[in-house]
Amino acid sequence: MPITADYIRIADEITADIRAKKYRPGEKLPSIAQLATMYDVSPSTIKQVFVRLEALRVIWRHQGKGIFVNEPKLWMREP
Template identity: 85%
Template sequence: MPITADYIRIADEIVADIRTNKLKPGDKLPSIAQLAAMYEVSPSTVKQTYVRLEALRVIWRHQGKGIFVNDPKLWMREP
């Protein structure tokens, strides 16, 4: 059984929370330090998570304000 990298696992959990409406468009995500503490991973792992999600257009960053959930219509494919 292959082991999934932590940053992919965390990204998948965030996407799942968006798909189940636990997170909604415009919701602010935890800071890198907060998410690292929540998942007991290094801040660099969370940075990788956020880079991955930003590349997929799942999130967007606003300098000095935080990281936010993007509108799923911009990135989510229909099942």
């Protein structure tokens, strides 16, 4: 069984949380430090998670304000 990198696994979990409406469009996500503690990984791993999610258009960054959930129509594919 292949091992999935932590940042991919966490990005998938956050995406699933967004789909389940734990985080809603426009909502600010927890900080890097908070997520690192929640997932018991280093802050650099969470930074990789955010790079991945931003590339997939799941989130957007607002310098000095935080990281926010994008509208589903921008990234969510129809089933």
